[in-house]
Amino acid sequence: MSITPEHPAELDRRTVLRRAAAVGMLATPAIGLLSACATSSGDEENEQVGGGTKSATNPLGAKEDAPIEVVIFNGGYGEKYATDVHEPLYKKAFPKSEVKHQATQAVSTVLQPRFAGGNPPEFVNNSGEKFLDFGALVNDGQLQDLTELWDAPSVDDASKKVRDTVIPGVVEQGMFNTADGGRKPFVLYYVSTVYGIWYSGKLFKDNGWTAPTNWEQFKALCEQIKAKGITPYGYAGANAAYYQWNVILTQAAKIGGTDVLKNIDNLEDGAWKQDAVKQAAEAWAEIGAKYSDKSFEGLKHTDVQLRQNQGKVAFYPSGDWLENEQKKDTPAGFTYQLMPVPGLTASDKLPATAIRAAGGEGYFVSSKSKNPRGGMEYMRQMLSKAGARGFTETVGAATVVPAGSEGFQFPPGVASAQAALKAAGKDVFNMLFDNWYKELDTEARTATNELMFGRIKADAFVERIQKRADAIKKDSSVTKFKR
Amino acid sequence: MRHGKYPFVIGFLFAPVTLYVVFVIAPYAQAFQISMTNWRGLSAPQWVGFDNYRRLLDDGSFWKAVQHHGVLLLALPLITIAIALFFSFLLNVGGKSSGGQRQGVWGAKFYRVVFFFPQVLAVAIIAVLFQMVYRPNESGLINGVLMKLGFDPVLFLIRPNLALWSIIAVLVWQAVGFYVVLFSAGMASIPGEIYEAAEMDGATKVTLFFRVTLPLLWDTLQVAWVYLGIAAFDAFAIVAVLSVDGGGPDGATTVLAMEIYRNAFVYSKYGYASAMGVALFFLTLTFAALTLRLTKRESVEY
Numbered sequence: 143m144s145i146t147p148e149h150p151a152e153l154d155r156r157t158v159l160r161r162a163a164a165v166g167m168l169a170t171p172a173i174g175l176l177s178a179c180a181t182s183s184g185d186e187e188n189e190q191v192g193g194g195t196k197s198a199t200n201p202l203g204a205k206e207d208a209p210i211e212v213v214i215f216n217g218g219y220g221e222k223y224a225t226d227v228h229e230p231l232y233k234k235a236f237p238k239s240e241v242k243h244q245a246t247q248a249v250s251t252v253l254q255p256r257f258a259g260g261n262p263p264e265f266v267n268n269s270g271e272k273f274l275d276f277g278a279l280v281n282d283g284q285l286q287d288l289t290e291l292w293d294a295p296s297v298d299d300a301s302k303k304v305r306d307t308v309i310p311g312v313v314e315q316g317m318f319n320t321a322d323g324g325r326k327p328f329v330l331y332y333v334s335t336v337y338g339i340w341y342s343g344k345l346f347k348d349n350g351w352t353a354p355t356n357w358e359q360f361k362a363l364c365e366q367i368k369a370k371g372i373t374p375y376g377y378a379g380a381n382a383a384y385y386q387w388n389v390i391l392t393q394a395a396k397i398g399g400t401d402v403l404k405n406i407d408n409l410e411d412g413a414w415k416q417d418a419v420k421q422a423a424e425a426w427a428e429i430g431a432k433y434s435d436k437s438f439e440g441l442k443h444t445d446v447q448l449r450q451n452q453g454k455v456a457f458y459p460s461g462d463w464l465e466n467e468q469k470k471d472t473p474a475g476f477t478y479q480l481m482p483v484p485g486l487t488a489s490d491k492l493p494a495t496a497i498r499a500a501g502g503e504g505y506f507v508s509s510k511s512k513n514p515r516g517g518m519e520y521m522r523q524m525l526s527k528a529g530a531r532g533f534t535e536t537v538g539a540a541t542v543v544p545a546g547s548e549g550f551q552f553p554p555g556v557a558s559a560q561a562a563l564k565a566a567g568k569d570v571f572n573m574l575f576d577n578w579y580k581e582l583d584t585e586a587r588t589a590t591n592e593l594m595f596g597r598i599k600a601d602a603f604v605e606r607i608q609k610r611a612d613a614i615k616k617d618s619s620v621t622k623f624k625r
Numbered sequence: 626m627r628h629g630k631y632p633f634v635i636g637f638l639f640a641p642v643t644l645y646v647v648f649v650i651a652p653y654a655q656a657f658q659i660s661m662t663n664w665r666g667l668s669a670p671q672w673v674g675f676d677n678y679r680r681l682l683d684d685g686s687f688w689k690a691v692q693h694h695g696v697l698l699l700a701l702p703l704i705t706i707a708i709a710l711f712f713s714f715l716l717n718v719g720g721k722s723s724g725g726q727r728q729g730v731w732g733a734k735f736y737r738v739v740f741f742f743p744q745v746l747a748v749a750i751i752a753v754l755f756q757m758v759y760r761p762n763e764s765g766l767i768n769g770v771l772m773k774l775g776f777d778p779v780l781f782l783i784r785p786n787l788a789l790w791s792i793i794a795v796l797v798w799q800a801v802g803f804y805v806v807l808f809s810a811g812m813a814s815i816p817g818e819i820y821e822a823a824e825m826d827g828a829t830k831v832t833l834f835f836r837v838t839l840p841l842l843w844d845t846l847q848v849a850w851v852y853l854g855i856a857a858f859d860a861f862a863i864v865a866v867l868s869v870d871g872g873g874p875d876g877a878t879t880v881l882a883m884e885i886y887r888n889a890f891v892y893s894k895y896g897y898a899s900a901m902g903v904a905l906f907f908l909t910l911t912f913a914a915l916t917l918r919l920t921k922r923e924s925v926e927y
Contacts, residue, residue, distance in 0.1 A: 279667065439783045588876070595783070
């Protein structure tokens with residue numbers, strides 16, 4: 143006999159109620175979700191573990207048996223350096239503590255809900271295409287003040303503070319203004335990154351070309367390369383236009399001095415309209431028109447990088463992660479080489495050797511996590527000689543701890559970048575506006591494509607970015623930073 | 626005795642309604658709430674009233690996106706429906722008649738399957754596929770051939786006035802198959818005698834199409850128009866994956882969902898992005914209501 147309810151009313155009443163109750167039980171947890179809406183936060187503060195005993199080996203007073211959670215961006219540098227080097231170092235220092243490891247390619251996707259829910263992980267490698275906005279994090283008091291870490295004695299030499307073991311400018315780079323008007327270090331930039339223009343040592347040697355040091359030489363060489371049927375210069379417009387605004391602004395800094403960049407970072411009135419910026423934009427627009435390829439606007443960075451590996455493109459602007467990124471596609475003997483972005487005139491304020499270098503890969507400790515002291519201690523271990531050396535050996539890149547890369551045999555590209563950094567001496571500079579104001583970065587990228595692929599002139603280029611910078615300056619919902 | 630009826634009905638409705646409220650209605654309502662705040666995604670939001678909406682008014686990218694939806698709204702349904710109607714006419718009634726029964730063109734069954742292929746592919750795959758098709762150099766599917774023949778490559782996604790149409794072409798390519806099937810089903814239910822009678826009176830195929838097929842298919846067309854119109858308000862996945870510089874060049878292909886995504890997940894301006902979302906919500910709603918009203922007309926009984 144079938145029990146299809148042809149006559150629903152005849153169903154045993156008790157059965158119906160029972161079923162209704164069962165359904166209701168299933169739905170109850172869902173109602174709980176209603177109250178836990180997306181924006182709720184702060185009302186359930188994380189209970190933090192107390193500190194441990196401060197000692198010579200534990201100057202930050204991390205609790206010895208409290209676990210820490212480490213989230214690593216699984217990108218160009220992978221996650222192996224964390225699982226194989228830094229986490230074991232922490233484990234060794236605190237055998238009773240547990241290190242939870244998580245790797246992701248989309249940091250904000252994974253972590254944004256955790257911050258909103260008041261339950262962030264202790265230590266975060268905030269990097270990649272989807273990194274969390276540092277400004278917003280600072281604004282919300284989510285980041286641990288790292289002053290104590292920088293002032294703590296280093297792991298290797300108790301007489302030296304951690305801040306003295308890293309290259310100058312790194313602590314400064316991670317400093318942000320706080321809501322109360324102060325200025326504190328919140329972010330550790332760990333990887334030493336040198337920017338410039340890359341070429342194949344082999345291609346140049348085979349053709350008897352040498353890296354140009356001034357603008358006239360650069361243009362003359364582009365002409366020669368073009369005659370050979372090779373595209374002299376190119377970057378990828380589809381997703382990597384910032385590689386090119388970096389070049390334009392680097393040249394602008396050489397023309398007008400590093401204050402040009404400082405003004406841009408500080409959103410000073412008319413910063414983008416400074417002569418140096420306009421001149422550099424004009425110069426590079428000419429390169430785009432004469433010595434590049436229109437189709438590059440539709441290509442991704444990996445496409446153009448591959449073309450360089452295939453000998454179809456001579457010069458390509460990037461940072462010194464390039465060599466590692468292209469490892470698989472680089473033919474034997476290619477020999478990546480870096481040259482500083484050439485200056486423009488003989489009256490440039492900075493010498494030809496001046497270079498943009500910075501700490502790359504941002505790391506922070508969440509102040510509202512359970513064990514922020516453990517997070518800071520993890521950083522201290524990272525900044526030890528063993529931590530830095532292990533990182534360099536694992537990924538082939540230099541860290542901001544010079545002691546870690548001493549005597550290390552870098553591949554030719556990174557070696558040339560390190561040599562250029564040394565040659566630059568004190569003329570090393572950086573820019574920060576893209577990390578501070580992502581909208582400005584987006585606008586600069588779009589405008590750069592317009593300029594380099596010949597749709598607008600230098601005047602319009604500086605005009606439109608200036609307009610966006612002004613709008614950001616006026617926008618009260620955006621936290622401002624100064625350096 | 627029917628005293629068990631209401632608990633029974635309620636018991637069955639409770640779960641789906643609760644789920645719907647929690648996962649659909651509540652987020653919608655919350656978007657309205659968030660759009661009135663300056664929430665940046667982390668700590669508690671602050672109420673700012675209609676500030677976000679005021680800012681929308683002079684946001685260039687927002688209006689650019691709205692304008693593109695206008696183009697999409699006209700082009701996507703028109704082109705898709707025209708092509709789909711043409712194909713389904715050929716597939717169902719375009720061939721010879723045998724034994725009084727209208728037939729499709731030769732091989733109609735095969736084509737029907739082929740047309741449906743794009744519908745089976747995930748949108749992201751289609752976008753990646755067309756990256757290859759549109760690639761601006763010798764390794765692109767189209768430009769590879771063009772360059773072999775000695776022509777200059779066509780910069781599909783790069784030339785600002787071509788980029789949006791390149792995107793529309795992909796959307797049409799993807800949608801046509803489904804509507805061919807939809808219209809075929811509609812045509813199959815049109816009685817063969819009507820065609821027969823019309824043919825006896827000397828109607829050509831063109832007359833058959835406009836005087837018989839089209840009027841009898843009106844209801845289905847109306848549904849197709851609304852579906853495609855709503856699809857025209859989306860287009861996010863294709864734009865996000867296919868266009869250069871995320872809706873570029875210089876916003877030439879951007880759509881509202883792209884701007885919402887950028888504001889929320891790149892700039893962390895969740896409040897402002899929600900305001901855009903609310904605007905999109907009303908645009909879609911207005912469109913659906915308008916279309917249903919404008920196309921209201923007696924359907925032919927047969």
